[in-house]
Amino acid sequence: MMDSPHSASLSMEELHEAWPVLSIDERLEGFRLLPSSVADDFFLGLSAREQAELILHLPTSERRTWVRLLPPDDLADLVQALEPEQAEALLSQLDDASRREVNVLLAYAEDDAGGLMNPRFARVRPDMTIDEAIGYLRKQAREKVETVYYAYALDAEQRLQGVLSLRQLFQAASDKKVADVMQHDVITVSENTDQEVVSQLFTEHGFMALPVLDEQNRMKGIVTVDDIVDVVQEEATEDIQKVGGMEALEAPYFEVGFFGMLKKRIGWLLVLFLGQMLTATAMSSFEGAIERAVVLSLFVPLIISSGGNSGSQASTLIIRALALGEMRLKDWWRVARREVLSGLVLGIVLGAVGLGRIMVWQSMSGAYGDHAFLLGCAVALSVVGVVTFGTLAGSMLPLVLRRFGFDPASASAPFVATLVDVSGVVIYFSVASLLLRGTLL
Amino acid sequence: MMDSPHSASLSMEELHEAWPVLSIDERLEGFRLLPSSVADDFFLGLSAREQAELILHLPTSERRTWVRLLPPDDLADLVQALEPEQAEALLSQLDDASRREVNVLLAYAEDDAGGLMNPRFARVRPDMTIDEAIGYLRKQAREKVETVYYAYALDAEQRLQGVLSLRQLFQAASDKKVADVMQHDVITVSENTDQEVVSQLFTEHGFMALPVLDEQNRMKGIVTVDDIVDVVQEEATEDIQKVGGMEALEAPYFEVGFFGMLKKRIGWLLVLFLGQMLTATAMSSFEGAIERAVVLSLFVPLIISSGGNSGSQASTLIIRALALGEMRLKDWWRVARREVLSGLVLGIVLGAVGLGRIMVWQSMSGAYGDHAFLLGCAVALSVVGVVTFGTLAGSMLPLVLRRFGFDPASASAPFVATLVDVSGVVIYFSVASLLLRGTLL
Numbered sequence: 001m002m003d004s005p006h007s008a009s010l011s012m013e014e015l016h017e018a019w020p021v022l023s024i025d026e027r028l029e030g031f032r033l034l035p036s037s038v039a040d041d042f043f044l045g046l047s048a049r050e051q052a053e054l055i056l057h058l059p060t061s062e063r064r065t066w067v068r069l070l071p072p073d074d075l076a077d078l079v080q081a082l083e084p085e086q087a088e089a090l091l092s093q094l095d096d097a098s099r100r101e102v103n104v105l106l107a108y109a110e111d112d113a114g115g116l117m118n119p120r121f122a123r124v125r126p127d128m129t130i131d132e133a134i135g136y137l138r139k140q141a142r143e144k145v146e147t148v149y150y151a152y153a154l155d156a157e158q159r160l161q162g163v164l165s166l167r168q169l170f171q172a173a174s175d176k177k178v179a180d181v182m183q184h185d186v187i188t189v190s191e192n193t194d195q196e197v198v199s200q201l202f203t204e205h206g207f208m209a210l211p212v213l214d215e216q217n218r219m220k221g222i223v224t225v226d227d228i229v230d231v232v233q234e235e236a237t238e239d240i241q242k243v244g245g246m247e248a249l250e251a252p253y254f255e256v257g258f259f260g261m262l263k264k265r266i267g268w269l270l271v272l273f274l275g276q277m278l279t280a281t282a283m284s285s286f287e288g289a290i291e292r293a294v295v296l297s298l299f300v301p302l303i304i305s306s307g308g309n310s311g312s313q314a315s316t317l318i319i320r321a322l323a324l325g326e327m328r329l330k331d332w333w334r335v336a337r338r339e340v341l342s343g344l345v346l347g348i349v350l351g352a353v354g355l356g357r358i359m360v361w362q363s364m365s366g367a368y369g370d371h372a373f374l375l376g377c378a379v380a381l382s383v384v385g386v387v388t389f390g391t392l393a394g395s396m397l398p399l400v401l402r403r404f405g406f407d408p409a410s411a412s413a414p415f416v417a418t419l420v421d422v423s424g425v426v427i428y429f430s431v432a433s434l435l436l437r438g439t440l441l
Numbered sequence: 442m443m444d445s446p447h448s449a450s451l452s453m454e455e456l457h458e459a460w461p462v463l464s465i466d467e468r469l470e471g472f473r474l475l476p477s478s479v480a481d482d483f484f485l486g487l488s489a490r491e492q493a494e495l496i497l498h499l500p501t502s503e504r505r506t507w508v509r510l511l512p513p514d515d516l517a518d519l520v521q522a523l524e525p526e527q528a529e530a531l532l533s534q535l536d537d538a539s540r541r542e543v544n545v546l547l548a549y550a551e552d553d554a555g556g557l558m559n560p561r562f563a564r565v566r567p568d569m570t571i572d573e574a575i576g577y578l579r580k581q582a583r584e585k586v587e588t589v590y591y592a593y594a595l596d597a598e599q600r601l602q603g604v605l606s607l608r609q610l611f612q613a614a615s616d617k618k619v620a621d622v623m624q625h626d627v628i629t630v631s632e633n634t635d636q637e638v639v640s641q642l643f644t645e646h647g648f649m650a651l652p653v654l655d656e657q658n659r660m661k662g663i664v665t666v667d668d669i670v671d672v673v674q675e676e677a678t679e680d681i682q683k684v685g686g687m688e689a690l691e692a693p694y695f696e697v698g699f700f701g702m703l704k705k706r707i708g709w710l711l712v713l714f715l716g717q718m719l720t721a722t723a724m725s726s727f728e729g730a731i732e733r734a735v736v737l738s739l740f741v742p743l744i745i746s747s748g749g750n751s752g753s754q755a756s757t758l759i760i761r762a763l764a765l766g767e768m769r770l771k772d773w774w775r776v777a778r779r780e781v782l783s784g785l786v787l788g789i790v791l792g793a794v795g796l797g798r799i800m801v802w803q804s805m806s807g808a809y810g811d812h813a814f815l816l817g818c819a820v821a822l823s824v825v826g827v828v829t830f831g832t833l834a835g836s837m838l839p840l841v842l843r844r845f846g847f848d849p850a851s852a853s854a855p856f857v858a859t860l861v862d863v864s865g866v867v868i869y870f871s872v873a874s875l876l877l878r879g880t881l882l
Contacts, residue, residue, distance in 0.1 A: 012626075012628075013628070016645055020766075020767055020768065020769075021769075021772065035626075037624070037625075037626055038626055041646065044646075044647060045645050045646035045647050137611065138611040138612075141607065141608045141611035141612055142611060142612045149590070166582065166607075167582045170578065170579040170582030170583060171579075171582055171583045183478070184478075185453075185476075185478055185479055187453075187454070199670075202667075202670055203670055203671060203674055204457055204486050205482065205485075205486035206485060206486050206667050207667070208667060225666050225667050225670060226643075226647050226648070226649060226666050228670055229640075229643055229644055229666060229669055229670055229673055230644060232670055232673050232674055232677070233644055233673055233677070233765070236673070236674070236677030236678075236680075236681070237677075237761055237765065239677075239681060240677070240680060240681055240684060240757055240760070240761045241757060241758065241761060243681060243684055243685060243757065243854070244684060244753050244754050244756070244757025244758065244854055245750055245753050245754050245757075245854070246754045246757075246758070249758075252762065252765070252767040253758065253759075253762040253767050253768055253776075254767065254768065254772075254775075258779065258782070258783070261783065262783060262786055262787065265751075265754055265783070265787060266787055266790060268750075268754075269747070269750055269751060269754070269787055269791060269828075270790070270791065270794065272746070272747075272750050273743070273747055273750075273791050273794060273795070274794070276742060276743045276746050276747065277743060277795075277798055279742035279743055279746075280739045280740055280742070280743050283738065283739045283742070284739050284808060287735055287736070287739070290731075290735050290738055291735050294728055294731050294732050294735070294738075295728070297724065297731055297735075297738040297741070298721045298724045298725050298728070299721055300738070300741060300742060301717060301720035301721070301724070301741060301742065301745055301862055301866065302714070302717045302718060302720055302721050304742055305713070305717050305720075305749075305855075305858070305859065305862060306710070306713075306714055306717065308746075308855070308858070309686055309709075309710055309713050309714075309855040309858075309859075310706075310710060312685050312686050312854060312855050313685050313686050313687045313706055313709075313710070313855075315685070316681055316682060316684065316685025316686075316687075317682065317685065317687070317690075317694065318694075319681070320678055320681045320682060321693065321694040324674070324678065324693070325461075326461055326693040326694050326695065327461065327694055327695065328461075328462075331462060331695075334462075334695075335694075338699065341699070342699070342702065342703060342706070345703055346703065346706060346707055346710055349707060349711070350710060350711065350714050353711065353714060353715070354714070354718075357718055367725065387710075413684070413685055413686070413753055413854040413855065414746075414749070414750040414753050414754075414854065414858075417746070417749070417750075417855075417858070418746065418750075421742055421746060425742065
């Protein structure tokens, strides 16, 4: 899969490959075996949690080197992964300016734009010439700015006046002014913009970086696209785990302790279990019907699970569309219309297959008695009803949750399935009572 | 949520907001109303499919302007979204060099590194001085290179010798050689590396760009992190939709036609429906037991769904861990051990709750007859068995699928639930037969 001209980078790859299953001592040993030319890259590529763990196991004298390597936003993440007294000790090893930067970042919520941003961005003044601007950027790069995608033109009060891409800077004639070349319309975010909104802006516009402004329009930092990759990955993981019917984990599978993992799983399972008890209650009110026609009970799992499955489909579809900004709350009516129609068609197809299966089985074995056709019709009709209801409920639930300020992803597949199971029992036995009265019942 | 100092960019935001629900004519109208200073950005931010749709509705004379705006990799994506004869017509409007570039890119599979890469990257020669290199980069930026993160040092045969970040370039003394400053160990990918592997490299290392080499180690282009955001988003969407029990959609919810959507959903629903029919078959072999003790049938949905729910949890957990590279196939034994233990604990908790519920209900209403305690024990024991089995099956299935070259995400929550339902029926009635023989049965 990977080509690499040098063996050093290969061994960096090898360490990456083995990393998830190594103990901390093995990690430390492996890390020390890396050629120094790639150790920096390797360290920068670790997650904040992994960096923190490694740092804590290094002698104090070595810590400073690694901590200084990190840009302030990553350093703030690392500090947040430490215990308070460890964080204190680490911060005391920084120079004053860096410590101030990190402390400012620590004040932001981790998943706001302020918590993601890097305060070291490339700045120019609007009245500089292009040549002056390039010289000024070279100076900044020498000092502390890591990566330059855009240069931001600020006035004396640090308010954002415009932006230039490096390309625009390089393309322009040397003696032009920055203000003549820069773009004045800049899309920005505020310090408190949620990371999910920030990442939607990135995916919609394909930006490399977005400037972060405070309430007085002063520029505080930039969020860069490489941090957004992690945000997108994280948010998707949370959604997938919630869709699967559990609380989102905060760490990779093997790094979550056994009991921590159980805690994330038991909550929803218990809620669903208690919910499913209603199926027993619902069925017990039809006990008389089952007694008269035991054959009815055979199709209960089939019918309720078709509702559950179609509901799971619909809910995950809508959860993802909401997360990607493909639909808004106000589209609910369009969604409802479309999903009812889909549910009806899907239900009719499945119902027909169900009826067919019962008739074929009957002609082969006679297992379903004298009223097999009527029984088949009851099953088929119930499937149509249950699938239509499941599809509608599954598609509307995420919208309702969003409407009331909850995470739509909590409308997990198992949750929708449970909800639909109970109604499925009621629909099935009601249809059967109506259709089979006087024959089977 | 969004701050923007100018109203022009606000109206770009407004159009973005409304975009998903606009007809093509409304989109065209809105697009023409954008100030020309932001129309470029807006166009570049659209998906390839949306760009193609818009282009087709513009007069031929205007098309050329927009097409030329796109870098070759995005242009290749747009061309792939068109019908063959439309693509032909569009390509004929390009200059020779650009057409050649696009045609080369079209030869790659869309989800390989070759299909993602941009052939216009910033190059320098190892023997240039830093000042020469900066001058050379300025010249390239003026001509065609869009964005400069790194400068790649190539020899005369276009083989990659090393890489410099802009920061390194700007930091270095003017008269040093590129070869003295550049990093020699470069992580690269080949043209055929799958996009999922490429995006894992980006998230693991936090790169801004990765060079793509052919088999002779000649550099063909770069994959940039902004394209990776889309890849990560896309792969996550595919996984979530598969986990929800349907085929992955290729377009946003409202852009998939009604029947196209049905086609993506009915396949899995049918497979699951046919699978669920086995529950009816399984139950019919216990028809005698149900006839003797109808009360047994009341708990069928409760028991099989606890297995289904715990299985869904386990499978989504493992699917995501595999997608993120948090575990490998060879970890299967560690996973199995851990999941069996988890399943056992989860099952015991749920089983105890189930037994408690039956006893409470019994003391209140006497609904479950003389042998309520035995019945409760049968239910509780079955829940332990079914949940343990469901957890194990759900966690192993994605690994088995990966082992045989299938997508682990096909082990969707509904699929696992169906699989576990059938075994749940068998486990329940077997436990009940054993425990209740001579009393209820």
